[in-house]
Amino acid sequence: MVRRKDKNGRVLEKGESQRKEGKYVFQYNICGQRKCVYANSLSELREREKQINKDISDNIDTSKSVISLNDQFDKYMSIKIKLANSTKENYLGLWDNHVRHSFLGNKSIGDIKKTDILRFYTMLAQKGLKYSTIKAYDCMISPCFDLAIDDDIIRKNPSKGCLKEFYAKDAAEKTALTLQEQEELLIFVQKSAVYQQYLPLIIFMLGTGARCGETIGLTWNDVDFENREISIDHQIIYKKLNGKYVFYAESPKTESGIRKIPMTNSVYHALLQQKKQQFQTGTRTKVVIDGYADFVFSTKNNNPMMPGAVNSVLKNIVNKHNISADIKCKLPHLSAHILRHTACTRMAEVGMDVKVLQYIMGHSRISVTMEVYNHISPERNRKEIDKLEKISMIV
Secondary structure (H helix, E strand, C coil): CCCCECCCCCECCCCEEECCCCCEEEEEEECCEEEEEEECCHHHHHHHHHHHHHHHHCCCCHHHHHCEHHHHHHHHHHHCCCCCHHHHHHHHHHHHHHCCCCCCCCCECCCCCHHHHHHHHHHHHHCCCCHHHHHHHHHHHHHHHHHHHHCCCCCCCCCCCHHHHHCCCCCCCCCCCCHHHHHHHHHHHHHCCCCHHHHHHHHHHHHHCCCHHHHHCCEHHHEECCCCEEEECCEEEEEEECCEEEEEEECCCCHHHCEEEECCHHHHHHHHHHHHHHHHHCCCCCCCECCECCECCECCCCCECCHHHHHHHHHHHHHHHHCCCCCCCCCCCCCHHHHHHHHHHHHHHCCCCHHHHHHHHCCCCHHHHHHHHCCCCHHHHHHHHHHHHHCCCCC
């Protein structure tokens, strides 16, 4: 049997050949289709052959990896049928803002390297986007590559570890109020003639860890005073739809968001106070949003509160508090999300079972709960060390 040779007299293996101009070619079949790759040298060609043969052995069809990241994202979104409409709209908006027309979005997923992802994240940071927003992009990009791996299109996820490598030490973290700050906030609001009306709202959020949309969507139908239990099975969203800002209701972010939260005494009395307050001021809502009515927290115009209004109230409270003369400590920036984070932190500090905490918070993944549960604050550190005082020691 005569073996084919290249122009230098080297024996060529099956599927290998050399063109007249000197380029080397390797032809192979995958999924019933004939493919070929080119190289300038035989050694380069054989390196590529090794990868091809490995892909064939592992049933990796790299021919499909030519689709762009944009197309892969659209494919990923088409199968995420359990995503809440608001979350899907957020994803699509974020993608269109910074990925759709970028070098990364138009690049084939099989050609994207880790350096491309890092370059993209750096570009976002240079545009002034915060770490939390870049993390949101990572939460969209990474699953796209995971899906391609599951479909045997690519071998590994190039975005894996990029966020950690990109993470800056000075990146702002979600910060819960300390116990002293929490007490300072509640005392100030209780004494304030202007902001006292928001005390039940703040106590409710600190005592339940409910999300902002879940809080403003709470109806009196969801409050069971007899069994001291709160049912959460929906949230209220205020967003632009068809060119107009409207309220609409939808299920919580995940199935884990549907839950029943027992009331603490503080929450129980705060809700009784809110009911009394609405009766005295005549501010009980008559608006019906997708079948939900009689909202617990309302505006003076008898409408549900907007998420932006909740954060605006909290911001104004902090500003007013911090310029007051009689304060023990200044309050940091405050938002509905920080109140939720504070609630989770307080529950972790008292040693609540982590699975119970996950359920109360409505977290779909235990890892999210553990980020808070494992956080060691100076106050928690001191409290745990003080337990040693109960142990008799001979010095």
